[in-house]
Amino acid sequence: MKKTLRIIFGVSLVLVSLWVIRTSSTFPEAVSAGKKIPGPAFFPVLLSVVLIPCGLYQVVSGLKSGEEASGRGWGPVGANGVIVILSLAVYVQLMQWMGYALSTVLFSMFLLLRLRVSVLKAFAVTFITVVFILLVFGRVFQIQLPLGELGLPW
Template sequence: MKVKNLSYGVVLVCISIFVFIYGSNFPDFIVRGNKLPGPKFFPFLISYLLLVVGLYFIIHSIINWKKTKTDSARYITKKGLLRVVSVIIGVGTYVPLINLVGFKIGTFAFATVMMSIFGVKILKSMLYSLILTAIIVLIFEKVFLIPFPQKFFPF
């Protein structure tokens, strides 16, 4: 786990640095002389979280480098490889699915299939997917007033 955690930490820190560099070009949101959270607020917030988690992984793996004996989690299994490939294919089909059937149905279907692939029973995965989709829709449509693509279905 030490090599994996160190790798995760380095990747998270690199992503965070990339977002800081790229997001620094975003304009400030100034209304009547007051600086408000603008387009760079959310990416920077996530980037700070990624930076903290990445540094934690790096520091934790360096401190515990000698304490762990073997790294059995780095072996590639057929089941793990199939899961990775299925997630890549799933994400690749998720975006066109949203364009065909809309965000709500596409997200529900994507989350249900992904949870089923990872071993969650079908009824539980459907329930969890429904809850996940409802929370996302409530946050973005009701709080932030951001509409989602609906396509063929009016809901």
């Protein structure tokens, strides 16, 4: 099962990366002082270009690995993967309602506790990450993060 999951993960990574590159190509270009500068598509495309070889590596290593035993099931690693993906879907919906900060705190705490990180460490990492992102993107780059329907200022 591990071999199959590795191949599926690799193919999925390549397909998602290609989709992100295609979607990012529709983003508007940024021009400053008459010069073209990296715009909103730069970072997603950069990440996708890095992730494509990673996905190909997963596929190749999955194909090279030995025969797998049948009937072993997903196990805890596969279950965690499914939980992370479902949590992301819920996170996006919560962000529209609760706003960035509160939904990110809930999402991060849930995942860290699910992955058996101590409560104190999970809270510290969550708090530092959310405050860092709010300061850097909200204050330095002045990017308005979603406030949600609750309209919480943080």
